[in-house]
Amino acid sequence: MSQLRYPHLMATDRDSVLEAAVGILSRRPTAHLDEIARAAGISRATLHRIFPGREALILEVGALGLRRFSAALDTARVEEGNAEAALRRLVDAVVPDAALCAFLAGENQLYDHEEINDLWELQDARVRALFLRGQQEGVFRVELSAAWLSEAFFDLVAGIGWAVQEGRLAPRESAFSLAELFLGGALRRSDTP
Amino acid sequence: MSQLRYPHLMATDRDSVLEAAVGILSRRPTAHLDEIARAAGISRATLHRIFPGREALILEVGALGLRRFSAALDTARVEEGNAEAALRRLVDAVVPDAALCAFLAGENQLYDHEEINDLWELQDARVRALFLRGQQEGVFRVELSAAWLSEAFFDLVAGIGWAVQEGRLAPRESAFSLAELFLGGALRRSDTP
DNA sequence: AAATAATGAGACATGAATGTCTCAGTTGCG
DNA sequence: CGCAACTGAGACATTCATGTCTCATTATTT
Numbered sequence: 001m002s003q004l005r006y007p008h009l010m011a012t013d014r015d016s017v018l019e020a021a022v023g024i025l026s027r028r029p030t031a032h033l034d035e036i037a038r039a040a041g042i043s044r045a046t047l048h049r050i051f052p053g054r055e056a057l058i059l060e061v062g063a064l065g066l067r068r069f070s071a072a073l074d075t076a077r078v079e080e081g082n083a084e085a086a087l088r089r090l091v092d093a094v095v096p097d098a099a100l101c102a103f104l105a106g107e108n109q110l111y112d113h114e115e116i117n118d119l120w121e122l123q124d125a126r127v128r129a130l131f132l133r134g135q136q137e138g139v140f141r142v143e144l145s146a147a148w149l150s151e152a153f154f155d156l157v158a159g160i161g162w163a164v165q166e167g168r169l170a171p172r173e174s175a176f177s178l179a180e181l182f183l184g185g186a187l188r189r190s191d192t193p
Numbered sequence: 194m195s196q197l198r199y200p201h202l203m204a205t206d207r208d209s210v211l212e213a214a215v216g217i218l219s220r221r222p223t224a225h226l227d228e229i230a231r232a233a234g235i236s237r238a239t240l241h242r243i244f245p246g247r248e249a250l251i252l253e254v255g256a257l258g259l260r261r262f263s264a265a266l267d268t269a270r271v272e273e274g275n276a277e278a279a280l281r282r283l284v285d286a287v288v289p290d291a292a293l294c295a296f297l298a299g300e301n302q303l304y305d306h307e308e309i310n311d312l313w314e315l316q317d318a319r320v321r322a323l324f325l326r327g328q329q330e331g332v333f334r335v336e337l338s339a340a341w342l343s344e345a346f347f348d349l350v351a352g353i354g355w356a357v358q359e360g361r362l363a364p365r366e367s368a369f370s371l372a373e374l375f376l377g378g379a380l381r382r383s384d385t386p
Numbered sequence: 387a388a389a390t391a392a393t394g395a396g397a398c399a400t401g402a403a404t405g406t407c408t409c410a411g412t413t414g415c416g
Numbered sequence: 417c418g419c420a421a422c423t424g425a426g427a428c429a430t431t432c433a434t435g436t437c438t439c440a441t442t443a444t445t446t
Binding site for chain 1: 220221222223266277280299301302319324331332333334335336337338340341342344345347348349351352355356359362366369370373375376377378379380381382
């Protein structure tokens with residue numbers, strides 16, 4: 001196989017196909033391989049040469065999403081400093097891959113794959129830990145469980161991904177909109193703490 | 194057909210099947226009809242007798258979701274009184290049907306059906322109008338667009354539906370968690386306005 | 387209790403998406 | 417220039433969900 005020959009080039013090639021696939025799959029998870037191949041600018045035959053089949057493709061999309069999300073957590077250094085600042089850094093880091101996260105959130109078929117599941121659990125735990133830490137530091141509200149804060153955060157990231165992809169939200173506004181709504185809520189306040 | 198014979202009984206029967214279908218479809222939109230039939234406690238043959246086919250079933254699930262959501266908007270009287278109070282009423286009214294809304298949010302296949310699309314647009318406009326009114330009244334933040342507030346609200350409703358369905362959130366906490374996070378955000382505040 | 391209707395189980399055909407193959411055209415590299 | 421690898425287009429078989437049908441069983445009504 002060629003990926004053994006040109007590992008680096010092949011990796012970016014695979015990733016570019018995967019990103020094209022996300023663009024289609026995040027909207028319609030049942031899209032035909034034909035459509036995905038066309039979106040990636042390659043033929044169905046080549047798509048099959050890169051990924052053994054649909055299942056493998058979906059799996060790799062999930063793996064890519066988790067890699068990106070993991071990298072975003074690293075970039076944002078979520079374990080360091082003030083919890084609110086850490087979350088804002090996470091928002092900035094994750095917004096570019098929001099579409100990928102939207103796919104992850106909606107695709108529960110991946111959850112019977114052990115390796116993917118473990119990796120997801122790992123990243124999810126990091127996010128939950130961030131909220132728990134923030135609650136202990138008195139930064140985040142304690143009336144809302146850390147699990148729900150984490151869940152809601154993912155939901156809104158996915159929502160950002162969908163909204164941007166369908167042109168309902170300007171990409172430049174996305175990070176601000178996500179951070180402000182999630183952290184500050186919808187209510188107007190006279191004094192900003 | 195029997196629905197002509199016992200219109201009322203048949204309606205509730207249909208709805209109960211549809212609700213069972215939502216339980217499966219909101220998680221896995223590609224679930225086989227076999228699985229849906231078993232979840233509804235009927236055979237695949239009977240499922241076919243009630244709904245001509247998969248497409249018809251999906252369509253009716255969407256229509257049910259929109260009926261419920263429309264009814265929730267009516268029940269909450271979203272056009273009346275203080276916008277914040279109206280939204281809190283809406284949360285209470287919509288939470289019982291959160292799973293249905295989660296399906297609606299994720300199912301973009303319905304959007305090429307004119308009747309469904311129009312009905313959806315109507316309800317969506319009511320929600321947007323609520324946020325716009327709230328902004329004009331000085332209740333909701335103006336830095337976030339009404340469109341995004343509406344989008345985010347749907348995302349969180351869907352998230353509530355998923356979380357409850359998968360046991361990650363207690364049903365009794367769901368309305369509180371949704372309203373508090375959406376309205377107040379994740380940040381702890383010294384004074385509650 | 388008899389008759390009628392509804393249901394469930396299963397067989398069967400159909401169609402669509404997938405997986406596999408071949409071959410001609412293209413690109414890239416020596 | 418020539419060779420090797422890669423790609424795209426298409427044909428083909430296969431698989432599987434769907435749609436349709438029949439028949440025995442159950443329930444419902446009269």
